[in-house]
Amino acid sequence: MVIATIVTLSIPNPGLSLPLSPGDRLKVSIPEGELFNGIYLVNIDGTLQIPYLPPIQVSGQELPQIEQVLSKTLIEKGLFNPRFLQVTIQPIEWAAVVVNVSGETFEPGRLLLNERSPEALARNTQASGDYPPGRFLTAAIREAGGVMPNADIKNIRLIRNGQETTIDLSGVLKGEEVQDIPLVAGDRIVVPDLKKIQPELVRPSQITIPGVRVFLSNLTQPASSNSGASVNKDATSFVYGSRLSHAVIAGNCAGGSTNNANRRALLVRTDRLTGSTLVIERPIEDLLRKPNDDAKNPFLMPDDGIACYDSKTTNLKGVADTLGTIFSPFSLLLNLFRK
Known part of the structure; x- marks a missing residue:
């Protein structure tokens, strides 16, 4: 009966306690059981491994299950009377666990979750009880960089010990209840590709990134340097969901005289997995006049590069200014001779 229960709950119900992983610290308490307490x-x-007992397999199981297994073992060994035996197992410290996240996240790979600093561990002085917010499914996805706009969040796959289950996390974006599965060491999470961009995923949430950092260059007229154009740290960090037009405005690439009306913006984006680079060029006026067009005014993604280029009118003006600078000394000399 115990074995059947363990198989059924190998991927736990969120209403139950956290499943155990290697490194977890537990407190075992048995009345009149000083040889086993600790x-x-x-x-x-x-x-x-408890003294005088064979090793008990506990990884992936929950505390109530382990209490049952330990009680059964003590009774079968003839060490306790079943009418008086009471076994209590309490968590003292939940360890960090290693899981694998693949699919449509910005930083997929092998992740260490719930890692704590030595200072935090030193402050853990309570007799029992611990809370590991980093050992849940949403925390793992967030640690993997958050889901990409094309992720199928209604069919997240969790694979544990060869068994697979599908979880719907769409409620995270709607403020609805979700099945935030607690994780154990060795879990594998796969975020499928929906094959289309979903604008509703491009905003801060529990499973998406809070913001993006981009590389912004405005080294053309009317600004002669990034510092002169106020292109600083604040101008290159954006809330997730910002578009190319927001970066253009932050870089002082828009506005000004009519000579600047035909300026252009260049977006450079590199795929982290394939290494391929995509370059998109857009007239700045089009970005401002059609701000909700996903094709013309794309969402900003982490580490995008944006550069601003002058209009032809401004370029011609720059040539004229340069020629004027070259010939101005001769004009001064001619004026002196005339006097």
């Missing part, structure tokens, strides 16, 4: 660490092989 604080134990889950071994790297996922077992719990």
